[in-house]
Amino acid sequence: MNLTNTKIVLKRRPNPEVLEDLFDKITDTVRELNEEEFLVEVSYVSIDPAMRGWISTVGNYSEPVAFNEPMRSFGVGKIISTKNIKFEVGDFVVGWLGWQKYSIVKPKNIQMKIPENDVPLSANLGVLGLNGITAHAGLLDICKPNKGDTVVVTTAAGSVGSAVGQIAKIFDCKTIGITSSNEKKFFCLNEFKYDHVINYNEIKDISSELKKIAPQGIDCFFDNVGGEQFDAIMENININARVVVCGTIGMPSHPIPNGPRINRTLLVKRARIQGLLILDYFNKYSEIYNELLDWYKKGKLNNKEDISHGIETAPKSLVKLLNGSNLGKQLVKV
Amino acid sequence: MNLTNTKIVLKRRPNPEVLEDLFDKITDTVRELNEEEFLVEVSYVSIDPAMRGWISTVGNYSEPVAFNEPMRSFGVGKIISTKNIKFEVGDFVVGWLGWQKYSIVKPKNIQMKIPENDVPLSANLGVLGLNGITAHAGLLDICKPNKGDTVVVTTAAGSVGSAVGQIAKIFDCKTIGITSSNEKKFFCLNEFKYDHVINYNEIKDISSELKKIAPQGIDCFFDNVGGEQFDAIMENININARVVVCGTIGMPSHPIPNGPRINRTLLVKRARIQGLLILDYFNKYSEIYNELLDWYKKGKLNNKEDISHGIETAPKSLVKLLNGSNLGKQLVKV
Structure with a gap:
């Protein structure tokens, strides 16, 4: 495959405000897969308040996001190529896909294969995510x-x-x-x-x-x-x-x-x-997901979304979220 | 019995310091026992940092100590008269006896009958208290x-x-x-x-x-x-x-x-x-006591005491404790 990827990468750290221009859009060609890896076509990425901490250098629970790498983000997408026998083409997954159109990932980056169901894919980043x-x-x-x-x-x-x-x-x-x-x-x-x-x-x-x-x-x-x-x-x-x-x-x-x-x-x-x-709860991800899914299907959990379109809108959506002007789960449809 | 009691009672509240002259010594005659009550001859009373809170009126976990009543305090002593078939003359008890020589109490004021053992009585107010x-x-x-x-x-x-x-x-x-x-x-x-x-x-x-x-x-x-x-x-x-x-x-x-x-x-x-x-742990008092007692007898728990003599020394001992100038569990031998 000769696929062109679009990535939103971090260029500067907040000082202290989170602004759109901390990020940059870059394109490159998707490289060949190594053993165990698989390629995900990203459908939606999640925008989260915790991102404020991830892009800062202040003592935190995870490594700061590196410059010129795709912004760390949860996402959902479909496997379109694989060198891992446990993950097949056509599988939908949720995990650390980053702000990009295509994501090469290993199993450790994936929280869960999304079970076949009639739930909207994006809900797996919201009330089921x-x-x-x-x-x-x-x-x-x-x-x-x-x-x-x-x-x-x-x-x-x-x-x-x-x-x-x-x-x-x-x-x-x-x-x-x-x-x-x-x-x-x-x-x-x-x-x-x-x-x-x-x-x-x-x-x-x-x-x-x-x-x-x-x-x-x-x-x-x-x-x-x-x-x-x-x-x-x-x-x-x-x-x-x-x-x-x-x-x-x-x-x-x-x-x-x-x-x-x-x-x-x-x-x-x-x-x-x-x-x-x-x-700390990722070892219970599937178990909790199934309970949430059950409530969702019974109409006990409402999932509201605020979706922007195009991966290049991700920085703007993050600023909007941190300003509190979103209404519902802030997502980007890639 | 016609016994004269000596009580150390609260006269004023701290403003904000805890001073000796917040307290007063009074004497009276021990009244007759009512049904279920028993009379304890107090051997030792405990002096505790929490007393700072008990004598204040600021929102707290227990009622403020009332004026002209014996200062609230844990103590150990021996039953010398009883109208309660569960508590016999000669039993040693630990509980809310107050700063006084004789204490008329009901079962609810007592945490525990002290089991017969060769442990110094005062230790029941320290590392075993x-x-x-x-x-x-x-x-x-x-x-x-x-x-x-x-x-x-x-x-x-x-x-x-x-x-x-x-x-x-x-x-x-x-x-x-x-x-x-x-x-x-x-x-x-x-x-x-x-x-x-x-x-x-x-x-x-x-x-x-x-x-x-x-x-x-x-x-x-x-x-x-x-x-x-x-x-x-x-x-x-x-x-x-x-x-x-x-x-x-x-x-x-x-x-x-x-x-x-x-x-x-x-x-x-x-x-x-x-x-x-x-x-909140009083329902486990005896259970915890027995474990502590076991460690104490094995020499794993050292109990150090700082004892003053005479119930009238209690206020001075409290001030000393709050100043941090005691060395070991602050007690008063009555």
Whole structure:
């Protein structure tokens, strides 16, 4: 095959803002496959808040994305050539495909062959993808909600947050979402069936508002934000509350900002806070996927998407996501 | 019986310092027992850092100590009169006896009848008492150390800290203690067998010192202090670290002070922080006691005491403890 690849590569690191021009588009010819490798024609790539960390050099959980390499990204696609007997031409896969049209990968880069089903391919990057897996792991493995618990979710309309809210409803919890606009609030109430939603740009005193709508206190808190929203919610946690730190999009990564010390709250409430990194759950990927798929097919999980077209739109989509102006899972159709 | 009781009662609340003259000594006559009650002649009472919180009105895990009532305190003593068929004259008990010579109690105030053994009675308030139970619960139930883990303990010479350090050694961990003087450091190394001890009044940069003595990072952190010591240690935690917040003696309770936000650290390290309140483990008191007793009898747990004489010395002993000038478990022999 003599295929021309288009890649979106990193040229500069954020300082500190993530801007479109940190990236560049390059084209080259797809090389020959080595043993064990296979070639994937990429259908969709995922745009995620964690990318802010991946392209930075500040101490993190993974190596910084290298310059002139395709931006690290989850994607779905179809195998069109293979030198690996376990991966056949025609198989659909989900995994680390990068921001590019064609991706040469090894099995370690792939999370899962997508089982044959009538689910839209793109859903495997949303509520059935990393975001759904993250929500499932954080809520069910770390928060372990009981029936009737009150669950608060930040970035409630986001692709992780909305999955958390919906899974919490499946487990008969009372769900409260925090989001940034009335448009997203409407979306949260109608598409993701939150019991209550607070637009933090409308209601400044989240802590007092929570005391009104959840006087019984908060048992589980799934946080993607940090900062002042975190503080306000922590003021309302119950004894034995479980808090997941899944993201910190609302606070700078570096230098570390100051905020109220939480030691006394943790002690008095015998509460637990734990960081979640979805990489730690990759050995359970298929198992969690199947549970999510079952809920999805039963209509218990709604998957909303915000799709841009053409791999060259990926940087713009990332900036849009980090500005919070997307509505639904941000994807790029390649 | 016509017995005269001596009680140390609370007269004022701290504002914010804990001073001797917050308390007053009163005497009265021991009243008749009601059904189910029994009378304990108190032998020793315990002096604990948590008392700072108990006598304050700031939001806490238990009701503030009432004025003109004996100061809330653990103690050991002997039953000298009873109207409860389950508690006989001559039984020794440990429980909430208060700062007084004689205590009329009900079963709910008692944690345990002390089994007949050749252990000094006072040890039931130290490494075999609340402090040992706290150390055991926090380290083994929350931190769950693995063999070879590095465990850091603040207030390392204190009655809880020293028990944590010793239990961690039983589980083949590397133990690092943080303490406030070279006298305590010597005590930690020789009596409690810490592998390393940092005197924070001598070595100001705890974080750098930890990088030298524990370049492999910290897996378990049992904290009784909060504040800047907490920050320095958190800079050195490993992936999947487990942190127990057992006390906050190094930071004001109110208003809540600011410090570096830990969300990013928790996320990147997939670490867990949990508050510990020993009241939650009272249903396991006897079970944990028996395990501690076994280690004690085998010489694996050293119990050091700092005993003052006469119930009227209790307030002075509390101030001494909060100043950190005791050496060993602070007790009052009544």
